[in-house]
Amino acid sequence: MASETDSPPEGVGIGEEATPVDLTEQGEATNEIFAQVSQVQTVINHIHGNIGGASFGISGSRPKSRRTSGPVSQHELTEARTCYVRHASYQAAAERLQSSNMVALIGNAGTGRRTAALNLLHDVVGARRDMVVELSPAYTLEKLAAREIRPAHGYLLCDWPRDDLDGSIADFHVREIRRRIRDAGAYLVITGTTTSLPEADQVPWLPPPACDVLRAHQVAPEVADEAAAQITTDHAMSDVVALARQLASGVPLDKALSRLESAGRRDVVTWFDGPRTRGELFEMAAMAFIAGLPESGFEVLLARLESIAGIGLEKTDAISADDPMPSRRLIRVAEGSLLTLSPERRLVFKVEGHRTHVMRELHQRHGMRLWDPVTEWLHECANLRDPSVQAEIARGVAVLASVAGYSYVESIFLTPWARGGGVMRRQATAAMAISWLCLxxxxxxxxxxxxxxxxxxxxxxxxxxxxxxxxxxxxxxxxxxxxxxxxxxxxxxxxxxxxxxxxxxxxxxxxxxxxxxxxxxxxxxxxxxxxxxxxxxxxxxxxxxxxxxxxxxxxxxxxxxxxxxxxxxxxxxxxxxxxxxxxxxxxxxxxxxxxxxxxxxxxxxxxxxxxxxxxxxxxxxxxxxxxxxxxxxxxxxxxxxxxxxxxxxxxxxxxxxxxxxxxxxxxxxxxxxxxxx
Structure with a gap:
């Protein structure tokens, strides 16, 4: 895979010469870079304002609260308890919390762990103001063991990473955490895919059955059964709850299910299952990272990607003026395509959720012959003077993290960009990606x-x-x-x-x-x-x-x-x-x-x-x-x-x-x- 040094010099358009300048001491240029990052923040604020959050992956979260540490609001607690289903996994977690004052819900993202944790804490500490506090996942075991625990409070640690500590040291800190929690009469609920807590404090987490969720929202039994049959493990609990609320409000089943399909993979998988040329695959790879750009700008960047990939260079004979020239713009958005043009002639996916599915199929089906040129191209794009390109690249890198894993994206893109030389456009792209990854x-x-x-x-x-x-x-x-x-x-x-x-x-x-x-x-x-x-x-x-x-x-x-x-x-x-x-x-x-x-x-x-x-x-x-x-x-x-x-x-x-x-x-x-x- 292409390394950071394979990309062109910092701060240039593709094919230009670089003039390295350190902007850390230049106020005006530094202000410009901060303004670029703020533009991405404006987009994220717009997303939150319209749909109450954002999701890159099928299993992403859509939280209404933006703050991820501090007292949990009464509104959020009330929202979490609305029509909540206390199923087998929940009952097991409640019993563990009551007996030992702490429990870890271990399961995949998008399965309702946070909502369950809020219900568990509400059950044991009540609805008193500011009694449920969310802790920052930056806490290490050692720091958590030294933290002051307030009497009768409930504490929440969402997606807490496992500490890479020696077993005996980790056990010592866990015992101290347990002692402090019990002495204060407090409670701690942790969610994650893995945890530093011993197995006795863990509960394997599975989401409640979709049919039970639908019925809890007063959806008619026969409609709930039919709708539940369409829900797969690809759908997050937030998708199921959204479907339940639509059905309960009177939205017809076929219309509600059509909206649910936006989280599905069917159209994307069908496209990839067909015979695809290298040109089509690289065009789709470009879309996965820069969807939303004007069509003409997309074509310029796509041409550069195709050049890096060697597309069009195999033919040695001279090109005749009589050679057929396909109507590529029309083919790109033809019936059966995943792409379309917005009224402003921006090239976008017909369904926003398809971006993640396209990225997943590209990652699962193709190796270095596709990803080496794409990686080199992304390093070049991160240097461009166009903030809109950097913003879309940043969003695409965040989508890639949802399917390839964060460690891959961090090592290949984020840290190399953060350390890069030149005029700091890569640093801006890395910061934009960080903002998207926070969703x-x-x-x-x-x-x-x-x-x-x-x-x-x-x-x-x-x-x-x-x-x-x-x-x-x-x-x-x-x-x-x-x-x-x-x-x-x-x-x-x-x-x-x-x-x-x-x-x-x-x-x-x-x-x-x-x-x-x-x-x-x-x-x-x-x-x-x-x-x-x-x-x-x-x-x-x-x-x-x-x-x-x-x-x-x-x-x-x-x-x-x-x-x-x-x-x-x-x-x-x-x-x-x-x-x-x-x-x-x-x-x-x-x-x-x-x-x-x-x-x-x-x-x-x-x-x-x-x-x-x-x-x-x-x-x-x-x-x-x-x-x-x-x-x-x-x-x-x-x-x-x-x-x-x-x-x-x-x-x-x-x-x-x-x-x-x-x-x-x-x-x-x-x-x-x-x-x-």
Whole structure:
């Protein structure tokens, strides 16, 4: 298989010469790369907004919650319990949990393990708020054994990878985990395909019968029986539940089953079973990785793949003008084809789920004669200047991981791209792939460990790739891990780490846009800056990082993220005020902090009562966070800054009235702000 060194130099179009440039020190170009990664995040947000999640493989998950650690919401617990079937595997797991306070559900992805785990924990700890907590799969056995366990809480570890530890050491940590869980009267449920727990704590997990699921949703028995006959092991439990809800809502059986067929393999297998030319197979391989591109762009990239594969080079005779030339564009989307053209003339699969099945058939049926040229071609495509190509390549690599295994994709593509030289387009492609991989529950824990290892690498390029990855879907799934890793890069550096500062700003924006809640991250930063006793230049890296968060904007130009977050979470005023106070008291950074505060305040609508109240809450929080001697100075400086920005009269009156808070804090406090008109 082609290696990383077989691909063309970094940062070039196919056939161009390279001019290697290190972008880690170039702010403008670094911003461009982060913007490219953010574009993929926008697509992922759109997917979640429309269908409540995404699935690469047949057995992928479609979770509605984006965060993969922290307290499980009451909504998610209620959703998990709706029409749930407590079958034989569930009863066995419940008995094990009751007797030993911990159990591992061992089975394949897509079989309902997480939903079962939530039901199990709800049964033993009840519906009390924040009593069920999901732990990060980044926990090792040693760290989990040292973790504080809260009394009577339920803990969930989804898709926890097995620790590669010596048996006696692993047994020691498991005993300590069991002791802590029992002493606290708490419960722990683990899901995975394998586990470090002993066999006595494991329950082989099988999904509930499809017919039982359908009947639990009040589907008529005769319809449930007929529908269940069409469900195979290829279908995830989420597919079965979706079918049950459609049937229960009155959707006709034939129509509901036609939607279910989108997860099937029939059309794809039929296509591959037919006689196929090398050209057709390489065209389908290209589609598996770059579906969704404009037809003309697809053809350019396909021509390069065919060139690498040697297609068209075997014929030595001159080509005559009279030779027949097939209508390839028409043949490509003819009846019986798996492909079609969108109204915008983008080449796509007729059914989105076919992409995964095509990738599976290519991987299972064909070896190095197909995959060596494809791998070399992918390394070239990862270097291209077109972000849309990189985004589709990243998505295709994530699909490949669902059929070939994560370790294959990590070793052949992700890590070589993360370490690659040149102008860092490969690093951007790797980070995009990380975001797509985070949508699959089976690869998410492994991705977390991979990016963590890049963060801790001594080389600059893997670190840079990690910062890109933390700013996207990975950071949304694991916000505190992302905050810690980015903060460590900044705090421990002897010189500015601009890309990590940018990553923090993008992470704040990504969390706000995707979930409306970056409070855990803001609270954590507020604690870090409050406990940091360094003075002078020593604390400058941390101050710059905080300032990047306070100044964050979507795409660098939209409504300040602080404003959007305060609109969705008014309680974030307190930690935001602490962060602003930490920056405002530092004279070299005061003007930038004032600019961020002014922009955030002016982005609110002064005619809207709710917005006016949010601004009051923020200023009241600033009064409490700032030292008393700093308040009049800030009022003076903010007034001067507002005048320098040619603030309109109405806005200026509002600002002046709020500035009086700094001079007379008793006028308004956090205790009374919510009741003030």
């Amino acid at each position: 699959d529950e089976t690869t998410r824990p492994e991705v977390l460990r991979t990016v963590t290892s890049w963060t801790r690498a001594s080389a600059a390029r893997p670190k840079f790739t990690a910062t890109l990855a933390w700013s996207g879907e990975l950071g949304i799934r694991f916000p505190l891990e992302a905050a810690r890793m980015l903060w460590l890069q900044i705090k421990d550096s002897k010189k500015p780490v601009r890309h990590a500062e940018i990553a923090l700003a993008h992470l704040f924006t990504a969390l706000t846009e995707a979930t409306g809640n970056a409070l855990p991250m803001l609270d954590w930063f507020a604690r870090q800056i409050s406990n940091d006793k360094r003075i002078g230049r020593a604390i400058d890296p941390s101050i710059r990082a905080i300032l990047s968060v306070l100044s964050a904007r979507p795409d660098g130009a939209g409504v300040p993220t602080v404003t959007a977050h305060l609109r969705s979470r008014s309680e974030s005023a307190a930690p935001l005020a602490k962060l602003w106070a930490a920056v405002l008291v530092k004279r070299p950074h005061r003007r930038d902090a004032l600019a961020a505060l002014y922009d955030a305040v002016c982005a609110f609508d002064e005619r809207d009562d709710d917005d006016r109240n949010r601004v009051r809450i923020l200023f009241a929080a600033l009064v409490e966070a700032l030292p008393a001697k700093e308040r009049p100075l800030l009022a003076h400086d903010l007034r001067r800054y507002a005048i320098s920005r040619n603030t309109d009269e109405n806005r200026m009156k509002l600002l002046l009235s709020l500035l009086r808070i700094f001079l007379s804090p008793a006028v308004l406090s956090l205790d009374t702000i919510g009741n003030r008109p």
